[in-house]
Amino acid sequence: MERNTLAPSATPTTTAAAGLVVVVDDDVSCLVAIEQILKHWGHETKTFRAFEDARAYLSQAKPAVVIVDVRLGNYNGLQLIHFSRQNSPETQWLVVSGFDDPVLRAEATKLGAMFLTKPLDLQRLRQYLPAQTV
Numbered sequence: 001m002e003r004n005t006l007a008p009s010a011t012p013t014t015t016a017a018a019g020l021v022v023v024v025d026d027d028v029s030c031l032v033a034i035e036q037i038l039k040h041w042g043h044e045t046k047t048f049r050a051f052e053d054a055r056a057y058l059s060q061a062k063p064a065v066v067i068v069d070v071r072l073g074n075y076n077g078l079q080l081i082h083f084s085r086q087n088s089p090e091t092q093w094l095v096v097s098g099f100d101d102p103v104l105r106a107e108a109t110k111l112g113a114m115f116l117t118k119p120l121d122l123q124r125l126r127q128y129l130p131a132q133t134v
Contacts (some may be wrong), residue, residue, distance in 0.1 A: 095113045
């Protein structure tokens with residue numbers, strides 16, 4: 001199992017975190033870029049490179065938003081929504097992909113998630129985030 005070396009060591013909270021944005025992407029350059037943009041905009045972030053680490057964290061945490069890549073090694077980012085929805089139904093999901101696949105877009109929409117393609121349109125991304133915390 002790949003360990004997440006970028007995730008903060010703080011333990012997750014079981015109460016809703018109004019401004020917390022979780023980012024899950026196995027591509028380090030994308031993960032770091034999104035994290036830097038979010039922090040610049042004033043958001044608290046937690047990042048994960050591995051599906052398993054994100055799943056474990058999200059089984060306890062209730063972030064405001066999760067930005068998840070479709071492809072996560074042997075897993076699919078949509079699976080993370082299935083696993084986490086019951087614990088935190090109020091969390092907003094943004095599914096990102098390098099390809100505008102109509103089947104994935106439809107599945108994400110069916111799960112209540114927004115589907116965005118890479119490279120991300122930053123204005124569009126920002127409209128799906130909670131109010132800035134800084």
